[in-house]
Amino acid sequence: MADRDERPSPGLAALEGEETPTFDAPWQARAFAIAVALSADGAYEWDAFQDRLAAEIEQADDSAVPADRTASEADYYRRWLAALERLLVSDGVLESGTLTERTREFAVGDRDASEWVEGEHDHDHGAAGSDAHDHGHDHSR
Amino acid sequence: MTDDSPATTDTESEPDEFDVDEHAREHDPEARVRALQSLLIEQELLSSDAVDDIIATYEHEIGPKNGARVVARAWTDPDYRDRLLAEGMSAAAEVADVDEDVVDIEVVANAPDEHHLVVCTLCSCYPWALLGLPPTWYKTPEYRSRAVKDPRGLLREEFGTDLSDDLEIRVHDSTSELRYMVLPQQPPETEGMTEDELVDHVTRDAMIGIDRLAGGQNG
Structure with a gap:
């Protein structure tokens, strides 16, 4: 592709990463994969997700080329994630209060990914004053 | 008792209104996707390794x-x-x-x-x-x-x-x-x-x- 070097400005193609793009951040990969998995398992039709995604993108479309590749990718997957959240809540699959609470738990570290990694439960969360734990105190009178 | 006004008591009468923009302002996306994954696994809509399998497929195979x-x-x-x-x-x-x-x-x-x-x-x-x-x-x-x-x-x-x-x-x-x-x-x-x-x-x-x-x- 010799003529590539004669490109007049960095422009769009400068947003190119490698020939085979991968995900920029784990959360982007995860958001992508959750949407694909749910559709594959029939939780919703792909169209339903796509409509939401198109709406998110349209709503936020300012037609500016993002500063760089990283910003552009993050921007795209933020919309992807918002579309997914909106769809799941409006379909009644998830309840917004539950989602907010669970998100908070991950944000503050009360939960972490070990909960779905087999054999890696160390049940270490909640150490900082969580009342969710029954420590097995024997309140015998 | 007839009542043609929308219910305003006990539970929310509206479909679950979720302010995604506010949610996004308050939480970083890593916590948001983790929460989704966690809840969906609990509800058995997602198997625990489905997400990792798909990521691996798209990163390495397709x-x-x-x-x-x-x-x-x-x-x-x-x-x-x-x-x-x-x-x-x-x-x-x-x-x-x-x-x-x-x-x-x-x-x-x-x-x-x-x-x-x-x-x-x-x-x-x-x-x-x-x-x-x-x-x-x-x-x-x-x-x-x-x-x-x-x-x-x-x-x-x-x-x-x-x-x-x-x-x-x-x-x-x-x-x-x-x-x-x-x-x-x-x-x-x-x-x-x-x-x-x-x-x-x-x-x-x-x-x-x-x-x-x-x-x-x-x-």
């Missing part, structure tokens, strides 16, 4: 090589080429490990007087099964709008592909039901090569249509 294999076969086997243009996904499944049941892909063939370009103006959907993850520029507002309004200028100015004026450019806007992939013309210098050798000459950019591979360019 990529433009699938599409390149399809193109190389079409260049060497005229019957296959006909099947590919008639029934994209089932023909693709003959040579690449793709799931025929997912979204259909229509393959459009470049010709000496015709060039095809693929875009998704609404949401950046992409022939994932054959090309892997889309490049960053494919998802930008600029590409999505300019591919439709000024494809010739876009190709020349952004991608250095200067198509001659007598070449007609056809732009294909993907929809939720249908994705497109371009079958480029075989570069003359590759005539006589085997399918395996040809695979290396097929670029992702040519299968999207921002590059042409064979003829029809100025200069």
Whole structure:
């Protein structure tokens, strides 16, 4: 592709990463994969997700080329994630209060990914004053 | 008791109103996806390894090589080429490990007087099964709008592909039901090569249509 070097400005193609793009951040990969998995398992039709995604993108479309590749990718997957959240809540699959609470738990570290990694439960969360734990105190009178 | 006003007591009468924008302001996306994954696994809508499996597949297995294999076969086997243009996904499944049941892909063939370009103006959907993850520029507002309004200028100015004026450019806007992939013309210098050798000459950019591979360019 010799003529590539004669490109007049960095422009769009400068947003190119490698020939085979991968995900920029784990959360982007995860958001992508959750949407694909749910559709594959029939939780919703792909169209339903796509409509939401198109709406998110349209709503936020300012037609500016993002500063760089990283910003552009993050921007795209933020919309992807918002579309997914909106769809799941409006379909009644998830309840917004539950989602907010669970998100908070991950944000503050009360939960972490070990909960779905087999054999890696160390049940270490909640150490900082969580009342969710029954420590097995024997309140015998 | 009759009551024709909307219920205002006990539970919310509205469908669950979720302020995503506020949610996004308050929490970082890592926590948000973790929460989704955690709740969906609890509800058995997601198996615990489904997400990791899909990520691994898209990062390591699916990529433009699938599409390149399809193109190389079409260049060497005229019957296959006909099947590919008639029934994209089932023909693709003959040579690449793709799931025929997912979204259909229509393959459009470049010709000496015709060039095809693929875009998704609404949401950046992409022939994932054959090309892997889309490049960053494919998802930008600029590409999505300019591919439709000024494809010739876009190709020349952004991608250095200067198509001659007598070449007609056809732009294909993907929809939720249908994705497109371009079958480029075989570069003359590759005539006589085997399918395996040809695979290396097929670029992702040519299968999207921002590059042409064979003829029809100025200069």
